[in-house]
Amino acid sequence: MSAVPGIVxxxxxxxxxxxxxxxxxxxxxxxxxxxxVLVGEISIGISRLVIINLGLSAISIFGLxxxxxxxxxxxxxxxxxxxxxxxxxxxxxxxEFLIGKFGGLVLTLxxxxxxxxxxxxxxxxxxxxxxxxxDAMIVIAIYFIVLELAxxxxxxxxxxCFSSPMLSxxxxxxxxxxxxxxxxxxxxxxxxxxxxxxxxxxxxxxxxPNFRNFNVIAAASHGDAIPFSLIWQNTxxxxxxxxxxxxxxxxxxxxxxxx
Amino acid sequence: xxxxxxEIEGLTKDYPVGFWRQRMHRSLDHLTLQVQDGExxxxxxxxxxxxxxxxxxxxxxxxxxxxxxxxxxxxxDDVSMHREIGYLPEQPYFYDYLTARELLDYYARLFGxxxxxxxxxxxxxxxxxxxxxxxxxxxxxxxxxxxxxxxIAQAILHDPQVIFLDEPMSGLDPVGRREVRDIIHDLKRExxxxxxxxxxxxxxxxxxxxxxxxxGGKLQGVGAPREIVSMEVYAMEILFETPEGHPLPNSLAKxxxxxxxRYRAEVPEDQLxxxxxxxxxxxxxxxxxxxxxxxxxxxxxxLVARDKSAPPQLVEVGxx
Ligand SMILES: Nc1ncnc2c1ncn2[C@@H]1O[C@H](COP(=O)(O)OP(=O)(O)O)[C@@H](O)[C@H]1O
Ligand SMILES: [Mg+2]
Numbered sequence: 001m002s003a004v005p006g007i008v009x010x011x012x013x014x015x016x017x018x019x020x021x022x023x024x025x026x027x028x029x030x031x032x033x034x035x036x037v038l039v040g041e042i043s044i045g046i047s048r049l050v051i052i053n054l055g056l057s058a059i060s061i062f063g064l065x066x067x068x069x070x071x072x073x074x075x076x077x078x079x080x081x082x083x084x085x086x087x088x089x090x091x092x093x094x095x096e097f098l099i100g101k102f103g104g105l106v107l108t109l110x111x112x113x114x115x116x117x118x119x120x121x122x123x124x125x126x127x128x129x130x131x132x133x134x135d136a137m138i139v140i141a142i143y144f145i146v147l148e149l150a151x152x153x154x155x156x157x158x159x160x161c162f163s164s165p166m167l168s169x170x171x172x173x174x175x176x177x178x179x180x181x182x183x184x185x186x187x188x189x190x191x192x193x194x195x196x197x198x199x200x201x202x203x204x205x206x207x208x209p210n211f212r213n214f215n216v217i218a219a220a221s222h223g224d225a226i227p228f229s230l231i232w233q234n235t236x237x238x239x240x241x242x243x244x245x246x247x248x249x250x251x252x253x254x255x256x257x258x259x
Numbered sequence: 260x261x262x263x264x265x266e267i268e269g270l271t272k273d274y275p276v277g278f279w280r281q282r283m284h285r286s287l288d289h290l291t292l293q294v295q296d297g298e299x300x301x302x303x304x305x306x307x308x309x310x311x312x313x314x315x316x317x318x319x320x321x322x323x324x325x326x327x328x329x330x331x332x333x334x335x336d337d338v339s340m341h342r343e344i345g346y347l348p349e350q351p352y353f354y355d356y357l358t359a360r361e362l363l364d365y366y367a368r369l370f371g372x373x374x375x376x377x378x379x380x381x382x383x384x385x386x387x388x389x390x391x392x393x394x395x396x397x398x399x400x401x402x403x404x405x406x407x408x409x410x411i412a413q414a415i416l417h418d419p420q421v422i423f424l425d426e427p428m429s430g431l432d433p434v435g436r437r438e439v440r441d442i443i444h445d446l447k448r449e450x451x452x453x454x455x456x457x458x459x460x461x462x463x464x465x466x467x468x469x470x471x472x473x474x475g476g477k478l479q480g481v482g483a484p485r486e487i488v489s490m491e492v493y494a495m496e497i498l499f500e501t502p503e504g505h506p507l508p509n510s511l512a513k514x515x516x517x518x519x520x521r522y523r524a525e526v527p528e529d530q531l532x533x534x535x536x537x538x539x540x541x542x543x544x545x546x547x548x549x550x551x552x553x554x555x556x557x558x559x560x561x562l563v564a565r566d567k568s569a570p571p572q573l574v575e576v577g578x579x
Pocket of ligand 1: 259274275276284286304305306307308309310311312313
């Protein structure tokens with residue numbers, strides 16, 4: 001096993017930290033503090049629900065924005081600034097570089113999510129002075145968010161291997177939105193009664209990442225149990241999707257003439 | 260003889276040009292070249308000749324349209340080849356959020372050096388390129404010349420056997436150029452092979468065992484610098500002053516040009532002494548007499564001019 005991806009990942013993480021990417025945590029903290037003070041007047045049951053819902057939504061959106069906007073620039077920046085020239089002259093394969101960049105951003109997003117989760121926990125404790133057994137669902141919801149972010153990062157990286165950051169952002173966000181409706185697309189196909197349309201709709205729905213399964217924010221804020229099977233299903237699904245996206249990205253990037 | 264350090268065979272690179280990408284521009288045209296172990300090889304050519312393209316192909320930054328190359332017997336597609344080489348890109352640019360020390364540490368890790376070894380090497384090589392005092396300065400604060408030095412440090416950090424330098428002297432002041440020349444000399448003494456590109460001929464004349472001249476993507480000639488240009492003197496240059504009121508000697512009246520109160524004349528070598536005698540008679544003060552040789556520069560200009568007028572053919576200039 002090569003050490004190269006790990007070395008590249010650590011440098012990518014360091015870049016994010018030095019570029020003050022983690023400053024978004026301050027905004028998140030201020031949001032949580034503001035919300036905690038505001039919901040103080042409502043009954044405890046409702047204020048818990050509001051805090052969890054708001055907190056998880058914010059964690060998801062903050063992470064998503066970072067994954068897309070940093071993700072599409074990961075490779076592009078190194079190409080554009082020609083920092084890749086020196087790196088690729090070292091014993092580094094292109095796919096190792098890609099995996100390293102991917103790993104570095106996922107590490108950044110995970111650390112970022114971890115601190116936001118701590119903030120959510122603190123806010124929750126502040127409004128209700130207790131943790132409930134059902135709050136374990138919040139942890140699962142956060143795990144799903146991290147999986148989703150890894151998936152989005154892999155997509156952003158994939159697109160950025162053959163298109164500009166701007167287009168890659170559009171494609172990634174487009175797929176993200178479409179991914180919420182992949183179930184609906186299949187159903188639309190069924191209604192048409194045309195076998196060709198049905199096959200096409202099914203193919204599209206399989207190709208699109210199913211992001212709806214990763215969103216358990218509503219369940220977590222109501223304290224509803226999340227089926228255990230969903231945990232491993234989502235894990236396996238994300239792993240497979242990320243692997244395919246990275247293999248595709250490597251195949252394209254490995255044959256590319258760099259600028 | 261052992262395997263050459265660098266073997267390039269028929270390397271060709273076409274770039275798509277034009278908005279619709281239907282035309283191809285040939286930047287490198289069947290380059291065939293060998294560099295022996297321990298040699299300092301100067302890859303000469305005017306801007307746009309294809310020097311950088313060649314190096315980028317060798318580093319697998321871009322891929323050749325056709326042809327192949329080997330370094331120390333290993334194909335350039337083989338990633339393990341990269342353990343044995345160093346590369347300084349043209350106008351290198353690095354992660355500006357890192358310090359020089361952190362940058363070199365990043366690269367040294369890729370070669371698998373242990374922590375203590377990395378520490379020691381980084382200091383040693385930063386000092387070698389004159390950046391000992393700037394180890395902990397972020398690269399965003401580095402001048403162009405300092406970046407060039409970091410670039411050289413990262414190219415030699417792992418003691419590579421073959422070193423590729425793309426315009427290593429560019430962006431440096433005269434002191435810096437001198438220092439880079441010294442580094443190249445030291446590397447040669449250590450037995451390393453150096454392949455460097457330049458459009459500055461005097462650098463090549465001073466440093467190289469052999470040079471190859473590339474114009475318009477085609478190799479025009481390979482040989483020792485003194486083989487490429489004949490060392491024959493074609494004229495003598497005389498700089499002199501005349502006392503006020505004295506006319507110029509007849510033989511120089513037409514050919515001498517006045518430059519800031521002085522005169523400059525070019526005369527054939529066999530005319531030197533008669534002309535000097537005449538100058539003595541009119542009490543001129545001789546400031547300097549310099550033999551004029553065609554320089555690589557002249558050779559270059561001739562080649563470039565020919566490249567523009569007629570399709571050049573490969574010329575063998577001097578055997579090794
Ligand atoms: N990415 C590219 N796309 C199209 N043409 C290129 C590209 N890079 C270089 N060229 C062309 O290839 C030729 C050789 O360029 P280069 O190798 O940079 O020359 P040198 O390093 O000798 O100055 C030039 O005509 C240049 O315009
Ligand atoms: Mg160049």
